[in-house]
Amino acid sequence: MANPISRAWRKLFYQDGGSYFLLPKVDSSFSNPPNEGPFGDAGPPVWRWIDRMTYGGRHATPFFYTVIGVMLGLLTVVEVYFFTIDDFFGGLFVTVMLLLALLKFVIVVAFFMHLRFDKNLLSLVFASGFFIAIFVFVIMLSVQGQFAPDPLIAP
């Protein structure tokens, strides 16, 4: 490893790092771990990092869950902080808030509800309900004219 910080990081969180917190172990020769995802090792580095943290394991450790819990708490603090600043994002405020909520939603579903480690069928079942709900949601708002531009007022 390049430096002591990254070495400590690896030691703390990685499967091959000495298991300070007894992360689940897997056989390194296991070439096709369950639910590695449709894109294999592709994706942003943070996703590969999460993969390594819980690689092949169905359940992580209390420390891992606590890290996730702290992250959720911090995201809530960030949300409220953005809320308190007047016109911080201007017109993007709603978008930023929804993205932060979506991030928290995904974290809870993936790690606390174990969808990341469970069979893909369960993800499919839940995603089906979620996206149908979003579809109904959008249709309902469209029918009620929530997405329509403001009516022009005749001079």
Added chain:
Amino acid sequence: MAQAALEQEQHDHVADTNTGISNRKLLMWVFLASDCLFFGSFIATYLVYRNESIVGPYPNEVLNIPVTSVSTFVLLMSSLAMVLALHYAQKDNLGLTRFWILAVALLGSIFLGFQVVEFTTFVNEGLTIRSNLFGTTFFILTGFHGLHVLIGVLWLLGMAFAHFKGALTSRSVEDLEMAGLYWHFVDIVWIIIFTVIYLIGFSDGEGIETVTHATSIIGG
């Protein structure tokens, strides 16, 4: 060899079903997916009637963001406690399992306490389910969520006191997993409600002169 096979089976948690997933677990996920539609409808209704209230009180006059932020944090931490309870149940540690289940029930009760205080304050400030469209959609949505939390608390208390009298069995661990899935779902619904109603919807009604129902009838 047999031991290795057993460990592998425990690791994979393959149930003796067509899907390899416990039927109860699959049913719970189907239920949660349907509950998405349930809450999605209420949230959509809230948004449809957003800013449509003719009389006050309006959201910016009654919503208390600091207090609700604390209650949101409490509910998030209850999810952490829930996942720890399940972890220790799978490790066959009955004492810690029961401890974390009671912690979840306690945190859930605190959240409900916050909600009772909030509702009472709103009613004292003139916002009831019949005051205006905001009141109707708000109380219906958050009330049903609160009902879900209450059911979850009672479910967990029942498990803590009745189900885990003896040793943990695979059946009781699965029961706890079901309760956990339900609890986390209640948590993610609140994540959306907190953002949509409280943080985004707080500014609704800004710049509108408050007209109470009574004054609108009198014509004041």
